[in-house]
Amino acid sequence: MRAVDIVGISVREPTGGRCLSCLCHDPYETLSESYGLIFDHSKSIGMKINYPIREIYIKRPGMIFRGNPKKCITEIQFPFED
Numbered sequence: 001m002r003a004v005d006i007v008g009i010s011v012r013e014p015t016g017g018r019c020l021s022c023l024c025h026d027p028y029e030t031l032s033e034s035y036g037l038i039f040d041h042s043k044s045i046g047m048k049i050n051y052p053i054r055e056i057y058i059k060r061p062g063m064i065f066r067g068n069p070k071k072c073i074t075e076i077q078f079p080f081e082d
Contacts, residue, residue, distance in 0.1 A: 027072055029050040038078055050079040
């Protein structure tokens with residue numbers, strides 16, 4: 001991962017590679033359940049998760065017009081060792 005130095009901002013270029021991906025259609029408060037499922041599954045098949053794990057917020061409640069938090073969509077990407 002290559003870091004770029006900008007005063008007050010941390011910009012990184014993520015490494016490439018394969019990852020497990022989990023698409024969550026739930027409020028942010030329940031993301032830990034998805035993390036647990038992926039960690040349990042990867043452990044059961046002997047897959048080693050690498051870090052950093054990435055969260056991509058596809059749909060979220062708005063800042064001004066509040067959406068329904070139960071309709072949030074978040075993708076969690078878990079890089080792993082081949």
